[in-house]
Amino acid sequence: MxxxxxxxxxxxxxxxxxxxxxxxxxxxxxxxxxxxxxxxxxxxxxxxxxxxxxxxxxxxxxxxxxxxxxxxxxxxxxxxxxxxxxxxxxxxxxxxxxxxxxxxxxxxxxxxxxxxxxxxxxxxxxxxxxxxxxxxxxxxxxxxxxxxxxxWERTRHVLRLRSALREFFPAALAAFEQLDEPDTLELLGKAPDPDTAATLSKRAVSAALARANRRNVEQRATEIVTVLRA
The missing domain is CATH 3.30.420.140 (YqgF/RNase H-like domain)
Incomplete structure (x- = not known):
């Protein structure tokens, strides 16, 4: 119906x-x-x-x-x-x-x-x-x-991505606020699995955040790296 x-x-x-x-x-x-x-x-x-x-x-x-x-x-x-x-x-x-x-x-x-x-x-x-x-x-x-x-298509893709991450990479959901933001997509492209993400340097995360014009880059990068390495 x-x-x-x-x-x-x-x-x-x-x-x-x-x-x-x-x-x-x-x-x-x-x-x-x-x-x-x-x-x-x-x-x-x-x-x-x-x-x-x-x-x-x-x-x-x-x-x-x-x-x-x-x-x-x-x-x-x-x-x-x-x-x-x-x-x-x-x-x-x-x-x-x-x-x-x-x-x-x-x-x-x-x-x-x-x-x-x-x-x-x-x-x-x-x-x-x-x-x-x-x-x-x-x-x-x-x-x-x-x-x-x-x-609508972007929303569908984000829902699919969220569902996939929930199954095998839940730390990404905790680390990244919005899955369709450019910094999130860049970092997921560089580290699409838990093992690779755990090796991401703070410098790489900071660079992605800076390219996306984020505020409080250093603080946010520290938070992301901490979650991905936990």
Whole structure:
């Protein structure tokens, strides 16, 4: 059975408050992401964490349904172009829904994200989906879908790498914070197994961290070498 993810997107001038719920209303994730390309990337990454397990039999991608209080702008066009089903919710409708389901009627970004997710989960039949055939949507469709697919594929590869390391090289998971960062990939390329990693010099680790523009290089290199040699 295809999984459906319902997303409430409460937007402001410089950020979006996101909440993801499943078809039972269970909250799966909450996050604030910035406006623009970085925020869209983080949203795709967040959704990608709920993709089917790459180690299991192939299953359909989840259907993603988004509720947001606007139908204009590059952000909404990118969501539509990425294949998400986006509903433009009238702010007055959202306010009436808030009044019916909240004793205080108070407004907050996190609460509004939840509200929008619940509206598209329970009441989307009474709202209008954003059309995907505007000139702006068509213009960004190819780039937006390629961007999304690259993020999802990167997430799948990281999950596979994490699963493999957990089986035979768990120290790497303790030593490296992010498996898709350039310094991590460089060091794993030089030392892909526990025995080789135990011989890595602090100088080599420091050089990789410096090339990745890390802070506190000496301290971080000491921590990594200590974990790999333990």
């Amino acid at each position: 295809m999984q459906v993810l319902f997303i409430g997107d409460d937007w402001a001038e410089d950020h979006h408050d996101i909440e993801i719920v499943d078809d039972t209303g269970r909250v799966l994730a909450r996050k604030r992401v910035p406006e623009g390309l970085l925020g869209i990337t983080q949203l795709h990454e967040l959704i990608a964490t709920f993709l089917p397990d790459p180690g299991t039999e192939p299953t359909p991608e989840p259907q993603v349904v988004v509720g947001v209080e606007t139908e204009r702008g590059a952000w909404v066009a990118s969501l539509v172009a990425a294949g998400y089903r986006v509903y433009a919710l009238n702010p007055l409708s959202a306010a009436r829904y808030r009044e019916r389901h909240s004793t205080s009627g108070a407004k907050s970004d996190a609460a509004d994200a939840h509200l929008l997710a619940e509206i598209v989960r329970l009441d989307r039949a009474h709202h209008r989906p954003v059309a995907g055939d505007t000139a702006l949507a068509e213009g960004v469709k190819l780039a937006a879908r390629a961007h999304q697919n690259l993020i």
